[in-house]
Amino acid sequence: MQGADENSFVEALLKSYPELVEEARVLRPKRVSILARREKAVRLAEILRDEYGFIHPISAGAVDYPKDMRIQVIYYLTNPSQRFILTLRVNLPRNDPKLPSMTRVWSAMEFHEREVMEMFGVEFEGHPNPSRLLLPPNWRGGYPLRKDFKGEGVEV
């Protein structure tokens, strides 16, 4: 049955670790979304990797919601046996966007977290190489992917 893996995964996770998950749902077949609490995100990530087989990291990104004063960091993961996409999301307050780095769980998140860092100003605590990935070293224009960024004539 289409979507059976996804539903059983969400049920099992909610049953075993209700305290770690704020919200878990199947968006559509092959897409699962989990919202984690900031302080428990790394613990949940370790469980996802070790117990549920999400050992294949894809990427990380973020979305800025200035109206709600939050930035949502999203990790994209997959599981080589079931092969649906899991988006692990963490909401951060916009005035204090700090999150423990997931590189200790999935080392390949290094590049993606660096990108989120320079584009959204999210600080990843414990990141092995917190330098810029794409923007030039002398960039002074702020965080380009935040909604209040004005892309008009920035001195570099």
Added chain:
Amino acid sequence: MTEAQVEPEIMRISWGPQHPMSGQTRILIDVDGEVVHRLIADLGFTHRGIEKILENRTFLQGIIPIERMSMVDTANMGLGYVLAVEEALGIEPPERANWIRSMICEICRINSHLYAFGLQAESTGYFPAVFLWTTVDREVLLDLMERLTGARWSYNFIIPGGVMNDLPEGFQDKVKEAVNYLRGRFEQYWEAMVENATFEMRCKGVGVLKREEAIRLGATGPVLRGSGVDMDVRKDEPYAAYGDLEFKVVTEAEGDAMARLKVRYHEIEESLNIIEQVAGDIPGGPVRVKVPLFPRPKPGEAMSRVETARGELGVHIFTDGGMNPYRVKINSPTLRNMYVFERMAELGRILVADVPVILYSIDPWYLDADR
């Protein structure tokens, strides 16, 4: 006589940013004598802010910047975005359009893999001839695309709701001709590369990526399949017409530069089969459904995945009910593979002369890593 210096000394070599064989990027190589100590991929030289640009474009205008992410692999990039827009709008393209999409995507895949052949041959330093052959053979495919779309690169042919136009008259015969021509040329590549002793020496056992490492480091596309993992979005989550077409997922177990080349070689064969199937059995009917010029999808999100020539492309669109996307996140394949490349020096002992071979065996396309 004085003794030669014996302490290990680390020297940093900067390769690029002026076009290290293909594209603009900089590879920093820390060497201890001839042995590579550390590799650093310094990206961002072609960063154009495509994700930000897309926030200021309507859904249809977005096709143009996104196809600029990869010139040789235009259609696959465009399709990833278009599928996400279609999901957000809740529209299904007609069946004939899906088959045409699959055909264009496979033509792009061959085009891109041929380019990768040329660069990998060039990276070993011995085979400029192969690069010229691939240039000639790609012409056949570019002519085909010109006949169909009017452009040799950057077609903007796949649009939400289907494709721009139906196949021109006699196009299927031209496709079959091109397929036959390429099949005839193909043995030559196998002989010049895989069976060539010099090429083998440069590629065999170089840049070995084990199965577990490939999964853990998030490799994708031919790099992942070259390490024996049979992940291919076309099979795992069939889109366009791939559910109806017959093809195999190619894997090689060795995980070295040669295995990645062989994966591309056999994938071209599979792509030629797919193109032939489409030219033979394409169903009739319309090629697009009507989509408003300025669509306004409901607030929410949509996420597509497609298998481009370099691996999995994911496009995650967030909508807020407006004419433009609220945010577009692009999960590009080369960025993932560049991280794998950076780790290569830690996975095994590599020499400085192997760096180009390893880099071009992962087939990087910096424009899609930088976006």
